[in-house]
Amino acid sequence: MKVGQEPKETYVAPQDELELKLTKIWEKVLGIQPIGIKDNFFNLGGHSIIGMQVLKEIEKAFGKQLSPSIFVDTQTIENLANLLRQHDNSTPRHSLIPLQQGNSKSFLFSAFMIFRVTSYFIKSDTLFKAGSALLWITSIRN
Incomplete structure (x- = not known):
């Protein structure tokens, strides 16, 4: 946990392999542990530069290029994982944009x-x- 960061009262652990991988990416890039699947990217200190680092790690791990707007649209690991699951079946046009x-x-x-x-x-x-x-x-x- 980062110095000065408040302990999480509502920590929710990853529920499957996808959420676990995304959690590890967020923890690595943000330098915070633990991160729950309902924690908000922006409340954790996420911003555009960190977002680009997370997107690079997601591309390495999953082979998917995502739009930076994904963080505004999803904001949590839970929502991002749900979007990625949907993408496996069909492509939502607003968030998964090849760069x-x-x-x-x-x-x-x-x-x-x-x-x-x-x-x-x-x-x-x-x-x-x-x-x-x-x-x-x-x-x-x-």
């Missing part, structure tokens, strides 16, 4: 993520919707 290097629209994706994450922290859907609309209009012009 391509050299994509000319990388600026739009980065700006989209800024609006998405910012709207999460200030608890405002308005900023996210306004930012998404602006990015949609910009993408049409390009």
Whole structure:
């Protein structure tokens, strides 16, 4: 456990091999033990740089490239594991997006993520919707 971190009152252990592997990845990258499957990525100190490290480890362990928005969409190991289980049967279009290097629209994706994450922290859907609309209009012009 990290110095200064409060003990978890509602620790929930991994229920299967997938959740166990994801838990070990989060613990390794975040440097915190134990992490329960219901613990929130952002409350544990997760942010964009740590998220990218977790995504790299997930790609190594499972051979899947995930969008950085996965953390905003799922936030817990339990939800991430459920999404990965669904992906084995069908691909949800909003969270499992192959990342391509050299994509000319990388600026739009980065700006989209800024609006998405910012709207999460200030608890405002308005900023996210306004930012998404602006990015949609910009993408049409390009």
